[in-house]
């Protein structure tokens with residue numbers, strides 16, 4: 001093992017391995033609170049799982065307020081932030097809606113098919129109805145049936161603007177080149 005590899009071992013592979021699978025879009029998950037106001041959390045652990053029918057999976061720790069809201073209301077939206085939203089993403093991803101009203105961090109627009117709104121300045125949004133939840137380790141895999149989605153400045157791939165991509169901890173990046 002070379003010395004670089006040895007350093008990573010000291011850090012601990014449990015926290016380390018997700019970073020090897022990064023970057024991923026820092027998705028903003030919007031779910032409705034009991035009073036009908038939107039709550040927003042950040043999730044970078046997500047993946048498409050089926051094309052037909054369209055299903056997405058998001059890994060959400062059971063301790064998150066969003067987890068309980070999605071289980072209750074059974075609907076959520078996923079919103080793709082541009083890099084200019086980094087500060088709001090950091091707040092939404094570090095404060096819980098249990099203690100802090102995060103709705104003033106973002107502007108919202110009505111979604112087409114679900115009750116939780118989409119984020120107005122996001123470069124893309126995906127509307128989901130809860131399909132199932134599977135608890136795995138310290139997260140739940142929340143599966144969403146996709147009922148609508150759109151994106152701005154999108155041809156076949158992200159081109160006009162990069163989504164905000166999460167590398168781990170407080171490190172982010174953007175796409176600089178498409179090839």
Ligand SMILES: Cc1cc2nc3c(=O)[nH]c(=O)nc-3n(C[C@H](O)[C@H](O)[C@H](O)COP(=O)(O)O)c2cc1C
Nearest residue numbers: 041042043044045060061064065066093095096097
């Ligand atoms: C960039 C970033 C990515 C995150 N990804 C996840 C994730 O995939 N799953 C998760 O459970 N929490 C993730 N978090 C943490 C939650 O967003 C954070 O705990 C948030 O405050 C939960 O809000 P809530 O309690 O209002 O639901 C992430 C945070 C950041 C900043």
